[in-house]
Amino acid sequence: MSKELLREVAFRRFKEKLFAHTLEPGQFLSQRELSEMLDVPLAPMREAVQRLASAGLVRIIAQRGVQILEPSPQMLNEAFELRIILECAAIKTIPLSSISEQLRENEELVLRLQSILVEPLGFERIKEVLSVDWMLHKQLIQAMGNETIESVYNINADKIRLARLRQHFRAEQLYQALDEHMKVIKALLDQDKDTAAAYMELHLKNALTRGLGISNLYRGNNLHEFPAKSHPST
Amino acid sequence: MSKELLREVAFRRFKEKLFAHTLEPGQFLSQRELSEMLDVPLAPMREAVQRLASAGLVRIIAQRGVQILEPSPQMLNEAFELRIILECAAIKTIPLSSISEQLRENEELVLRLQSILVEPLGFERIKEVLSVDWMLHKQLIQAMGNETIESVYNINADKIRLARLRQHFRAEQLYQALDEHMKVIKALLDQDKDTAAAYMELHLKNALTRGLGISNLYRGNNLHEFPAKSHPST
Known part of the structure; x- marks a missing residue:
């Protein structure tokens, strides 16, 4: 295998x-x-590590090797x-017309998942919900x-996924997250961009705190406020 | 010098x-x-190159080595x-109060530069204007x-700087750019964020076309429109 290819393989x-x-x-490895x-091999691995560090x-860490990122609350806030x-x-x-079909498919997936979300939540079910969650965001x-x-x-999403590895979810929380998606999807299908953006902002702020044990970092810390937007009345 | 340090030196x-x-x-090098x-040395250089590629x-390019980025119109549009x-x-x-002092200093620099912008423009003068131009953006x-x-x-700004290396400016164009900065600065000092954002958007759209020989890529191409914002009437 060529060196270029080995580097890509290492990264993947x-x-x-x-x-x-x-x-x-948080783990250290040489x-x-x-x-x-x-x-x-070591040489393409070293080069792949530079890419992972950039990402x-x-x-x-000099003399110690490589430390797997352990996202701090500050980093998650920033992300x-x-x-x-x-x-x-x-x-x-x-242009909303370009994604209306994707939105309708997403809506169906959300409804189906919501109908089967019950405790105890298996790892596979959680993975399924998270992948449907990412789908909407990535489509946009x-x-x-x-x-x-x-x-x-x-690159930013990978860091958030990494933090999610340690998250514990209850069915109720995932149900809520999907519910928030429904609000965004419906507003988008209604061509109401302002409401959709406001619901999205709310959803992402909730996502930051949900299951991460981070209890609303936006209050009382020295970070500035998020973009002030009007909350849609629900 | 340690390998870590050599890598940083190579990057810099x-x-x-x-x-x-x-x-x-556009240039190729091994x-x-x-x-x-x-x-x-070659080993830290190879690792530094991975960082440069990430940035x-x-x-x-396999078998050929490294090609210096030649920003395409598409890339500049995206940036x-x-x-x-x-x-x-x-x-x-x-919070605008936190940068009002920086804004006033910036305002003075802009006025001073505008008063001495005449043809023919030396390289040093262009560099000075561009550095004052970046200052406001980076401060924000x-x-x-x-x-x-x-x-x-x-990282995004570095790519734009690279494209600027090939730009040719006339004094009038730089004067205009500084004038656009003045409008942003004044709106910020007036605590009028909506007007400041609208002027900033206009300034950046102008900056993309100014001197780059890119004549308004936003019309008639297949890229979506930029965020629709009301233009301030001047």
Whole structure:
């Protein structure tokens, strides 16, 4: 395999291990350990690690090797603020007719999942809900047709996914999250962009606190307020 | 020097050469040539190149080595769309009182530069205007206090700077750009965020076309429209 290809393989395998819980947030590894674990020679592994560091998924620490990112509350706050800005901009700019079919499919998936969400929640069911959750968000960003923004969004999303690995969800919380999606979807289908953006902002603020044990960081800390938008009355 | 440090040195020296016109957009180099030019051993150079590729400043091409980014009109459009979204979000979220002193200093610099902008324009004068131009934008982003957004913004800004290396400016164009800054600054000092954001959007759209030979890509192409905002009447 060429060196270029090995580097890509290393990058991909690393993310697979990460999102399959084989690598743990906060964990330290030497580059040699990583190279053995991912079955990739050391030189392309070292280069892949630089990419992972650029994407914010690892930190390279002199003499110690590589530390898997352990997202701090501050980092999650920042990542969600970026999400809110990009997703609300997406809602405001995309032609809604171009995604109405995707929205209707999404609506059906949400309804189906909501009808079967009961405790105890298996890992597979949680994964299914989270993947339907991401789908709406990624569809909106993709519909912007801006690869630069899509790449920024996806790197940011990986960090959030990493934090989610440690989240514990109850069926009620996932039901709520899907309910919030329904509100966004319905507003988009009604061509009401302002309401959709306001519901999206609310949903993302809730998502930050839901299940993460982060109890509303926006109050009483020294971070500025999120974009002030009117809350839709429900 | 440690390997970690050499990697950082390589990254920094590369950007210095790039912005000092020693490396040309579109140019191909082998990793060995880069290593010699920047006086950094090959192994850390290879790792630095991965970072540069992540930052979008080079492309790694199998068998050929490294190509210095040559921003396409499409990429510049995307980069400016991201800038508009982030800078308008900054204007809407930051507490204006926190940057009023910076704004007043900026206002004075703009006035001083405008008073001495005459043809023929030397390279140093252009550099001075561009650095005052970036100052306002970066101050607004920094005032958000979100390191994730700042890092995304700076990587995007590097790509735009790279495209600017090939721009030709006339004094009148730079005068206009500074005039647009004045409008943003005055609106911010008046605490009128909506007007400031609208002027900023207009300024950035003008900046994209000014001197780049890109004549309004937003009309008649298949990219969606930028966020629709009311134009301030002047």
